Amino acid sequence: MTERTPTEAARDIPEATVARLPVYLRALTSLAEAGTATCSSEELATAAGVNSAKLRKDLSHLGSYGTRGVGYDVEYLRYQIAREIGVTQDWPVVIVGIGNLGHALANFSGFRSRGFRVVALLDADPSRHAEQVAGVDVRPFSDLAAIVAEHGVAIGVISTPAHAAQDVADAMVSAGIRSILNFAPAVLSVPQGVDVRKVDLSIELQILAYHEQRKGPAGLDGRLEAPA
Amino acid sequence: MTERTPTEAARDIPEATVARLPVYLRALTSLAEAGTATCSSEELATAAGVNSAKLRKDLSHLGSYGTRGVGYDVEYLRYQIAREIGVTQDWPVVIVGIGNLGHALANFSGFRSRGFRVVALLDADPSRHAEQVAGVDVRPFSDLAAIVAEHGVAIGVISTPAHAAQDVADAMVSAGIRSILNFAPAVLSVPQGVDVRKVDLSIELQILAYHEQRKGPAGLDGRLEAPA
DNA sequence: TAGATTGTTAATCGATTAACAATC
């Protein structure tokens, strides 16, 4: 299969491109809200924080949605990218682990506004089952399988302590979840076909610390030691 | 300068390697806590969730800290990596924006346990200045420059709404901060020499959604459609 | 010495970038 039929033109998008599509989507939404009807690759790239060559290369994997000499129709491109990512549909999500971070995630407006609907909050601690967070009841962790089946949940978020994360992941996989966003500082082992993405706050800080250390003490002008 | 003197042997570590060093550090800490004195690249790689070739290649950029035929001394390697990252020293940090996420970050134990010390919590909203979060007073945003100068803060965390993020970043840069961890869904513009890392929850979910969409509806065995 | 495992080499793969032909 070297040739593609038109309907499957938008396959096998490089991972690096996939990771940037949501950034482009957000930039296009901003432009649309600002009343911009058309933009060039240069403008969109600036809004997204990338260079225009990269943006055009990325978009070329989706199809040919621009007009040479003119640019891109903001609303049209926004829809095409949203469709490509899959956020034109609704994604039911469960969050397991309702501590400080779980609370913050449950209240995070950025989820709901982008097609992600938190259908359940789960916690193993019975003392939390009385609570309601962001208008959603906190329920026993043992309800996971039933909730996943009932709502067709495909995406699970883990915000438990590290020691509980693998058990939660196992239960999620058993229940049929195949995409996991993991905030626990633990390496998860999952079967092939299950995607895990990891968000690790202390790792991000450590990466910053590494570069900060190499900059040396701040001078009168901190920019003198700018990296290459 | 093509040759390196011994003392500068550990320079210019590739970015991809830098991003994995904290993962190795955590795995080594786990091994040490479990009482393991020595480990092979294979064992450490498994604990860190990478393959052993990548691990050895990564470590080779730091120096030669293993023993052929034997493996690595867990405690020694752990210290060498911690020193390389810079987490043997103490990093004072400020968090700006004490909403749900800011609360969670202030309470996050993973910071303090890794050499990051939250010296101040700032918020522009006066109604929050009465609060104490995780034992730290919430102070006016306008105190930023004084706090940075007083504590020698080099790292700033932004957990404000998107519309405030650029102003916060500008103020941080003016105050002398050169490393920013940004949780706000906004593209920040900063001068050369200032590092920004971005953590974006809804982008992570969207990347998962993209892959989930391509997997198609779950079958009797969700793993049948495993990607290559 | 024999077995084990590192550190390095070299091949491969994927991502970035600049330049420009195509085309509105």
Add this chain to the structure above:
DNA sequence: TAGATTGTTAATCGATTAACAATC
């Protein structure tokens, strides 16, 4: 037609991986 801007090409760069010589 002339000017503008896309989509694509090709060169470059960096990251991954397997294999293995070095060496404990």
